[in-house]
Amino acid sequence: MLGLPDHVEACLFDLDGVLTNTATVHAAAWKEMFDDFLENWASRSGEPFVPFDLGRDYAEYVDGLPRADGVRAFLDSRHIRIPAGTPDDPPSALTVNALGTRKNLLVQKRIAKDGVEVYQGSVTYLQELVDRNLPRAVVSSSANAAEVLRVTGLDKLIDTVVDGQTAAREKLAGKPAPDTFLAGARLLGVAAGQAAVFEDALAGVQAGQAGEFGFVVGVNRLDSEHADGLRAHGADTVVSDLADLLAPSGPGSGQA
The missing domain is CATH 3.40.50.1000 (HAD superfamily/HAD-like)
Known part of the structure; x- marks a missing residue:
């Protein structure tokens, strides 16, 4: 049965x-966070801006992983290296942990607004x-x-x-x-x-x-x-x- x-x-x-x-909520938060980061990274590095791809990047690099591991896996796929930092880093910092914190704040905001x-x-x-x-x-x-x-x-x-x-x-x-x-x-x-x-x-x-x-x-x-x-x-x-x-x-x- x-x-x-x-x-x-x-x-x-x-x-x-x-x-x-909530998988769709997490995916949207990942994209919002990464696209903002990638735009800023492109403007600093002179490299072209290539947005986070929900159809490919989410499933391959971040879905199901702890936040920091997901950030690191995706950045590695783009050959981007930034410091790991610590879980106490403010969301404005340029570290792996800070990007994970930004993503989590976006998830909490979306859940509070739209429910689950x-x-x-x-x-x-x-x-x-x-x-x-x-x-x-x-x-x-x-x-x-x-x-x-x-x-x-x-x-x-x-x-x-x-x-x-x-x-x-x-x-x-x-x-x-x-x-x-x-x-x-x-x-x-x-x-x-x-x-x-x-x-x-x-x-x-x-x-x-x-x-x-x-x-x-x-x-x-x-x-x-x-x-x-x-x-x-x-x-x-x-x-x-x-x-x-x-x-x-x-x-x-x-x-x-």
């Missing part, structure tokens, strides 16, 4: 793009897990995960959270390393092989594969190319919506 193998005893969910539509959309199919699936007493955790790179869960009411359907703040505090490597998912499994009291990972990001399904989790569900909200990428990076199955897993014929009926 849940579209999962029998050995799965707990579920670990990414937040953005899996439970909520929840995928109804994900709510249905979470409620089914609650009814069947399967433990549930959110594992997100976002430092705002707990607030998003509270605002949307999803916190009532989740047992525990591992987020960007947890990773920083416990010095956990971000996705595609499996560390944060492994921490989520520990909090739920299960081994990795007994847990299913639900991810929409390439780095996230890669983390599920690297951690040898019992099942990795890729959630494709984009297109067939992204679905193929999810499979190539470690997804055991790919669905367009979590409710597809509840179909009588299992996840195959909803594969993207």
Whole structure:
């Protein structure tokens, strides 16, 4: 009924793009921050201004990664080198951490203004897990995960959270390393092989594969190319919506 193998005893969910539509909010914030930076960089360096590409740069370099890692990966792709700085850098500083802080401020501003959309199919699936007493955790790179869960009411359907703040505090490597998912499994009291990972990001399904989790569900909200990428990076199955897993014929009926 849940579209999962029998050995799965707990579920670990990414937040953005899996439970909520905040992935589009994050993508827009990344573009706004990077385009502003790139314009200023072009004017100083004399190099042409090439905007951040939502269709390519977001998925390839920043989606699912901790903020600083995403900033660093994208800048590396443009052969731009700036100091790493520290998390305490003001957003106006010219450092990797400062750019990450700018992006986070833009996300918070957009969430406060527009709210957060929840995928109804994900709510249905979470409620089914609650009814069947399967433990549930959110594992997100976002430092705002707990607030998003509270605002949307999803916190009532989740047992525990591992987020960007947890990773920083416990010095956990971000996705595609499996560390944060492994921490989520520990909090739920299960081994990795007994847990299913639900991810929409390439780095996230890669983390599920690297951690040898019992099942990795890729959630494709984009297109067939992204679905193929999810499979190539470690997804055991790919669905367009979590409710597809509840179909009588299992996840195959909803594969993207």
